[in-house]
Amino acid sequence: MKYYSTNKQAAEASLQEAVVKGLASDKGLFMPEKIKQLPQSFYDKIDTLSFQEIAYTVADAFFGEDVDADTLKKIVYDTLSFDTPLVHVNDNIYSLELFHGPTLAFKDVGGRFMARLLAYFIKKQGQSDVKVLVATSGDTGSAVANGFLGVDGIHVYVLYPKGKVSPIQECQFTTLGQNITAIEIDGTFDDCQALVKTAFMDADLNKQLNLTSANSINVARFLPQAFYYFHAYAQLKKEGKANNVVISVPSGNFGNITAGLIAKRMGLPIKRFIAANNSNDIFYEYLQTGKYNPRPSVQTIANAMDVGDPSNFARVLDLYNQSVDEIRKDISGCWYKDEAIAQTLKSTFEKTGYLLDPHGACGYQALADGLAKDETGVFLETAHPAKFKETVEDIIGQTIEIPKPLLEFMKGEKKNIELKNSYDLFKETLLKDK
Ligand SMILES: *Cc1c(COP(=O)(O)O)cnc(C)c1O
Numbered sequence: 411m412k413y414y415s416t417n418k419q420a421a422e423a424s425l426q427e428a429v430v431k432g433l434a435s436d437k438g439l440f441m442p443e444k445i446k447q448l449p450q451s452f453y454d455k456i457d458t459l460s461f462q463e464i465a466y467t468v469a470d471a472f473f474g475e476d477v478d479a480d481t482l483k484k485i486v487y488d489t490l491s492f493d494t495p496l497v498h499v500n501d502n503i504y505s506l507e508l509f510h511g512p513t514l515a516f517k518d519v520g521g522r523f524m525a526r527l528l529a530y531f532i533k534k535q536g537q538s539d540v541k542v543l544v545a546t547s548g549d550t551g552s553a554v555a556n557g558f559l560g561v562d563g564i565h566v567y568v569l570y571p572k573g574k575v576s577p578i579q580e581c582q583f584t585t586l587g588q589n590i591t592a593i594e595i596d597g598t599f600d601d602c603q604a605l606v607k608t609a610f611m612d613a614d615l616n617k618q619l620n621l622t623s624a625n626s627i628n629v630a631r632f633l634p635q636a637f638y639y640f641h642a643y644a645q646l647k648k649e650g651k652a653n654n655v656v657i658s659v660p661s662g663n664f665g666n667i668t669a670g671l672i673a674k675r676m677g678l679p680i681k682r683f684i685a686a687n688n689s690n691d692i693f694y695e696y697l698q699t700g701k702y703n704p705r706p707s708v709q710t711i712a713n714a715m716d717v718g719d720p721s722n723f724a725r726v727l728d729l730y731n732q733s734v735d736e737i738r739k740d741i742s743g744c745w746y747k748d749e750a751i752a753q754t755l756k757s758t759f760e761k762t763g764y765l766l767d768p769h770g771a772c773g774y775q776a777l778a779d780g781l782a783k784d785e786t787g788v789f790l791e792t793a794h795p796a797k798f799k800e801t802v803e804d805i806i807g808q809t810i811e812i813p814k815p816l817l818e819f820m821k822g823e824k825k826n827i828e829l830k831n832s833y834d835l836f837k838e839t840l841l842k843d844k
Pocket of ligand 1: 515516517549660661662663664665666667714715769792793
């Protein structure tokens with residue numbers, strides 16, 4: 411299958427090129443040229459299939475032409491080796507818990523899948539010494555690092571801003587060792603990202619090293635996120651609740667929700683989607699006015715959604731032929747201030763016993779506010795509340811337990827390289843490992 415760029419100025423790429431490069435040469439995002447409808451027979455029996463079987467069917471529709479069946483099956487089964495339960499919260503609202511993987515956030519799915527697919531292609535290209543560079547403000551670095559942990563021939567460098575990630579997030583990529591190096595930059599997330607970009611543009615460095623990126627725009631990270639929409643539907647079907655399904659997605663860069671829109675194109679009977687945001691309400695405003703007005707992000711307690719210019723917006727536009735009216739038919743938007751997020755978290759916990767995290771709270775509230783009587787709502791619970799321990803404990807006035815995998819990370823020895831915000835020093839560090 412070919413992949414085109416959303417900017418339409420670059421030549422089409424093979425899956426292999428799209429995965430290894432990440433971004434098209436015209437700076438656009440890769441999109442699959444075909445989105446295959448899955449047969450009715452698949453939807454008829456979806457509730458009898460395991461999550462892995464469902465995901466393999468979906469993966470085959472995208473990647474089956476380019477990856478042999480045994481490899482693809484192994485990648486899918488390996489990626490989804492943790493629980494993703496659908497939990498009833500109250501009334502007609504369900505939570506799809508995507509936080510039972512190694513770093514307790516939904517990015518584990520895309521991170522693991524991409525790591526394995528990239529490793530497969532790198533091996534196929536006969537490369538044995540590849541450096542993956544990733545800048546992170548918290549969650550992405552840990553998901554990518556854990557995905558690549560122990561993968562032969564690949565070394566991951568995670569750049570993160572000093573003092574700006576939570577201690578729990580930090581330990582998820584600084585204690586791994588093996589082929590993962592954490593670099594703490596005395597600067598901001600933007601500085602980290604700039605260092606990575608400069609490295610990719612440095613011809614001298616690229617002559618000496620095989621560099622690749624692992625950011626959220628990579629198709630190998632983005633498309634597998636479609637799997638769990640099918641899984642949610644299958645679970646609802648089992649319970650006889652699969653009519654008029656509405657899915658609410660806590661959104662930042664809009665990669666997760668875009669994967670859901672693609673699932674719908676493949677024939678998955680989802681009635682509509684809600685993009686749930688925090689105070690960064692750029693998409694909501696776009697739906698209201700038809701004008702896209704990106705701006706610097708503001709800081710909130712749902713910080714993984716603090717995005718002022720969502721990178722996957724280009725993919726949403728592309729899917730709907732740039733038409734805001736078409737987009738409005740499938741997606742509505744809403745946004746919540748910190749006080750509202752905290753209120754939702756607290757009252758839901760008190761009324762139902764279900765503990766949301768600040769991101770899931772936006773997703774839940776969007777359903778509580780906008781679901782019709784004959785609809786069934788699912789929100790994606792994108793992270794475990796313990797990842798935001800201090801915030802959540804403050805809100806509910808109780809201590810919460812840290813799950814075991816997280817405790818394991820916290821016990822590990824922290825190792826990192828501390829660097830000033832200097833490209834020369836960063837380059838030197840990379841070359842030292844040649
Ligand atoms: C990354 C992230 C989001 C936002 O996902 P996008 O695909 O960027 O829209 C939401 N919640 C959590 C916990 C995240 O880590």
